[in-house]
Amino acid sequence: MAKQFWFVVGSQFLYGPEVLETVAGRAAEMAEKMNASGLLPGEVVYKVTAKTEREITKVMMDANYDDDCLGVITWCHTFSPSKMWIHGFDKLQKPYCHLATQYNRNIPNEEIDMDFMNLNQAAHGDREHGFIGARMRLPRKIIAGYWQDEKVLKELGDWMRAAIGADASRKLRVIRFGDNMRDVAVTEGDKVEVEMKLGWQVDYWPVGHLVETMNAVTEEEVEAKYAEYLERYELDTDNIESVKYQALEEVAMRKILEREGAMAFINTFQDLYGMKQLPGIASQNMMADGYGYGGEGDWKVAAMTTIMKKMAEGLEGGTLFMEDYTYDLEPGNEVSLGAHMLEVCPSIAAAKPKIQVHHLGIGDREDPARLVFEGKEGAGIVVSLIDMGGRLRMIIQDVQVIKPILEMPNLPVARVMWKAMPDLLTGVKCWIHAGGAHHTVLSTALTASMMQDWCEMMGIECVHISKDTTEESFKKELFYNDIAWKLKNL
Numbered sequence: 001m002a003k004q005f006w007f008v009v010g011s012q013f014l015y016g017p018e019v020l021e022t023v024a025g026r027a028a029e030m031a032e033k034m035n036a037s038g039l040l041p042g043e044v045v046y047k048v049t050a051k052t053e054r055e056i057t058k059v060m061m062d063a064n065y066d067d068d069c070l071g072v073i074t075w076c077h078t079f080s081p082s083k084m085w086i087h088g089f090d091k092l093q094k095p096y097c098h099l100a101t102q103y104n105r106n107i108p109n110e111e112i113d114m115d116f117m118n119l120n121q122a123a124h125g126d127r128e129h130g131f132i133g134a135r136m137r138l139p140r141k142i143i144a145g146y147w148q149d150e151k152v153l154k155e156l157g158d159w160m161r162a163a164i165g166a167d168a169s170r171k172l173r174v175i176r177f178g179d180n181m182r183d184v185a186v187t188e189g190d191k192v193e194v195e196m197k198l199g200w201q202v203d204y205w206p207v208g209h210l211v212e213t214m215n216a217v218t219e220e221e222v223e224a225k226y227a228e229y230l231e232r233y234e235l236d237t238d239n240i241e242s243v244k245y246q247a248l249e250e251v252a253m254r255k256i257l258e259r260e261g262a263m264a265f266i267n268t269f270q271d272l273y274g275m276k277q278l279p280g281i282a283s284q285n286m287m288a289d290g291y292g293y294g295g296e297g298d299w300k301v302a303a304m305t306t307i308m309k310k311m312a313e314g315l316e317g318g319t320l321f322m323e324d325y326t327y328d329l330e331p332g333n334e335v336s337l338g339a340h341m342l343e344v345c346p347s348i349a350a351a352k353p354k355i356q357v358h359h360l361g362i363g364d365r366e367d368p369a370r371l372v373f374e375g376k377e378g379a380g381i382v383v384s385l386i387d388m389g390g391r392l393r394m395i396i397q398d399v400q401v402i403k404p405i406l407e408m409p410n411l412p413v414a415r416v417m418w419k420a421m422p423d424l425l426t427g428v429k430c431w432i433h434a435g436g437a438h439h440t441v442l443s444t445a446l447t448a449s450m451m452q453d454w455c456e457m458m459g460i461e462c463v464h465i466s467k468d469t470t471e472e473s474f475k476k477e478l479f480y481n482d483i484a485w486k487l488k489n490l
């Protein structure tokens with residue numbers, strides 16, 4: 001599928017055909033050069049220099065119905081009276097970006113006269129255009145600056161990634177092999193609300209069906225998957241039988257997900273009826289290929305994992321299902337250790353992961369094979385999506401992933417260590433005030449700004465814990481948000 005972003009330029013008939021031709025030519029040239037920059041994850045496609053309400057409404061409706069179009073970028077080289085945008089904007093269902101730029105970087109001292117002014121009046125046209133966005137309370141991204149500057153192109157690229165995530169979200173199916181872990185609150189959620197807001201189809205498939213599919217997996221299929229493990233990872237166990245059992249589980253899970261067109265799945269150690277092992281490397285290897293996974297039935301984190309993996313395609317760094325486990329509370333140097341009982345995605349591995357088999361105390365099954373590794377350093381974010389009852393809230397926290405300060409030779413799972421912003425203890429307090437889960441998506445590829453754009457596109461609440469956050473201001477923000485979202489949902 002192409003990832004197109006339609007470039008729609010606003011104008012009117014006032015300036016005569018020559019000016020309109022110039023505007024159209026320049027818009028096409030800008031699209032071409034922006035694409036050639038190599039900084040954009042999608043393609044800018046110049047569509048039209050729109051002069052009438054009909055043209056605008058048509059292009060917006062075409063954008064809605066075109067599966068390749070992931071968003072619309074507008075710009076007003078000249079002045080485009082904004083009432084003619086009302087119908088089109090009212091109908092637009094795709095993410096929208098207002099690019100406030102101009103064709104020329106500088107004002108040409110000798111050349112500038114009234115003709116030049118009439119042709120190059122983005123400062124004038126973009127304000128009229130911006131008013132109608134504000135008046136209609138449109139969710140929108142506003143990017144300002146010279147269109148060939150790396151900073152502007154990167155900002156546009158970041159927004160495109162959020163739009164790629166919005167598209168993935170609206171097409172997402174999540175398979176639940178079992179239910180949520182008994183008694184757990186934060187992994188619950190309103191699946192109808194989620195489908196209305198985010199587009200996810202979250203459906204249950206009996207574990208018995210997975211076992212039936214596992215029983216039909218052939219030896220050749222298991223051997224081929226096992227060979228893939230050996231190619232990708234370093235074998236560090238004698239228990240080959242356990243590794244091959246994981247391969248069998250993976251083949252079966254993939255078959256069901258492929259058949260159903262699903263990119264995310266969950267399971268729980270409390271419901272492995274007919275299975276010998278909790279999937280470990282099976283889930284990890286699927287995550288390495290872009291599937292989302294959530295432990296203990298956490299379908300929200302599974303869905304966010306695959307969406308964020310899609311947004312991060314082509315970027316350096318890992319994006320993975322993570323869980324806050326334990327702290328090191330050395331004063332002034334507090335860090336959080338994240339892991340999971342098995343299922344940490346190797347996209348963050350600092351070196352080639354090892355396949356090991358260890359005992360798993362919960363679930364009452366055989367010892368499962370899993371990948372063990374250390375996380376790679378880098379600046380990143382952790383993200384949690386929770387159901388507040390009547391609305392969804394995303395909590396984003398900036399983190400710095402560090403090389404683990406200890407070797408932890410007896411810890412039988414993959415591990416990632418990070419410093420949380422603004423500092424671990426303030427960060428923890430804010431996270432707890434907001435109701436953030438122990439399960440998160442950790443990414444050293446994506447930024448808070450991309451996730452904020454995604455939340456705006458999806459129409460959900462978003463709070464951000466950054467280096468500048470204080471507990472006092474954050475508590476106030478949560479309080480005001482609560483009132484604002486109640487009014488918004490009336």
Ligand code: MN
Nearest residue numbers: 295296323439
């Ligand atoms: Mn967990």
